[in-house]
Amino acid sequence: MIIILKHSATDAEIEILRRNAIAKSLVPQDISSDGARMIGLAGDLAGIDEDEFLRHDCVDKVVRVKEPYKLAGRRFHPADSVLDIAGRRVGGGNFVVIAGPCSVESEDQILSVARDVKLAGASFLRGGAFKPRTSPYAFTGLGLDGLDLLKIAREKTGLPIVTEIMSAEHLDRFAEDVDVIQIGARNMQNYTLLRQVGSLAKPVLLKRGLSSTIDELLLAAEHVMAGGATDIMLCERGIRTFETATRNTLDLSAVPVLQQKTHLPVIIDPSHATGYWHLVEPMSLAAVAAGADGLIIEVHNQPELALCDGAQSVTPQVFRRIMTRVGRVREAISIDN
Ligand code: PEP
Numbered sequence: 123m124i125i126i127l128k129h130s131a132t133d134a135e136i137e138i139l140r141r142n143a144i145a146k147s148l149v150p151q152d153i154s155s156d157g158a159r160m161i162g163l164a165g166d167l168a169g170i171d172e173d174e175f176l177r178h179d180c181v182d183k184v185v186r187v188k189e190p191y192k193l194a195g196r197r198f199h200p201a202d203s204v205l206d207i208a209g210r211r212v213g214g215g216n217f218v219v220i221a222g223p224c225s226v227e228s229e230d231q232i233l234s235v236a237r238d239v240k241l242a243g244a245s246f247l248r249g250g251a252f253k254p255r256t257s258p259y260a261f262t263g264l265g266l267d268g269l270d271l272l273k274i275a276r277e278k279t280g281l282p283i284v285t286e287i288m289s290a291e292h293l294d295r296f297a298e299d300v301d302v303i304q305i306g307a308r309n310m311q312n313y314t315l316l317r318q319v320g321s322l323a324k325p326v327l328l329k330r331g332l333s334s335t336i337d338e339l340l341l342a343a344e345h346v347m348a349g350g351a352t353d354i355m356l357c358e359r360g361i362r363t364f365e366t367a368t369r370n371t372l373d374l375s376a377v378p379v380l381q382q383k384t385h386l387p388v389i390i391d392p393s394h395a396t397g398y399w400h401l402v403e404p405m406s407l408a409a410v411a412a413g414a415d416g417l418i419i420e421v422h423n424q425p426e427l428a429l430c431d432g433a434q435s436v437t438p439q440v441f442r443r444i445m446t447r448v449g450r451v452r453e454a455i456s457i458d459n
């Protein structure tokens with residue numbers, strides 16, 4: 123539902139309206155644009171009558187909208203969102219690269235990779251402390267010790283950290299210690315977790331589920347935003363298809379399709395999408411050419427010894443080359459900036 127306000131609406135009147143919406147368990151958000159003052163209301167609108175809002179003096183019109191993703195969709199937020207995360211801008215023409223190992227394995231490993239990716243121009247450091255693994259016998263990460271190591275790497279390099287949350291029991295630690303909370307493909311439809319992470323109002327990297335449609339990804343983002351977060355990066359990381367030559371199939375058309383539907387930045391993960399390090403460079407370049415707002419790339423100082431996803435991890439040397447060539451493709455496709 124959209125509330126279109128009169129030009130004469132005062133801040134005090136709008137505040138009363140907002141409180142009224144919150145009292146009905148709705149989430150009001152300022153979606154004013156081009157001089158028109160508007161408030162979007164998200165939540166369960168089934169039993170809500172437009173007249174209840176029309177009664178407010180400051181309201182000009184109430185429009186009921188069928189759009190399934192009111193907060194994540196472009197309809198009420200036509201301009202690209204530009205996130206500012208620890209001084210790094212993402213979206214609206216601001217391109218970022220998130221890089222680091224699949225898992226944090228030791229202090230030496232994370233520091234070495236963090237320093238290398240920073241030198242090569244990465245904006246964020248990634249690294250899993252809690253790892254979702256298909257086999258219960260595989261390495262599942264260092265847990266909270268891994269978070270501590272990521273903090274050391276952030277302190278030494280200045281790179282903000284991106285890491286995956288697996289359980290609500292760690293919400294407080296993630297709220298305190300992590301710059302961008304990753305929600306992995308396997309948890310994209312864990313709606314309780316989505317809402318709980320959203321309620322921290324921190325930046326989130328939301329990965330597309332293994333077999334999820336673009337609309338399901340956007341609805342998952344809507345859950346996070348309904349929880350209260352605004353700074354969401356959406357991540358296409360490959361989907362399940364009949365093809366077995368690659369780990370997943372990179373759905374590159376998700377970049378322009380998402381950008382048409384949402385104002386949120388779209389990040390491509392060529393590592394999980396392909397499963398092979400030598401495919402990471404061509405798919406990174408293709409993602410940039412397709413207009414992605416960023417990349418998340420797995421980098422390991424000794425991929426052959428990696429405890430997780432070594433086959434798809436590039437060395438720091440290959441990462442440097444990817445960064446150089448990504449820069450060239452960005453230049454080649456830039457029209458007016
Ligand atoms: C990861 O980023 O290491 C990861 C587990 O990704 P995904 O959730 O996309 O499989």
Ligand code: MN
Nearest residue numbers: 224420430431
């Ligand atoms: Mn991985």
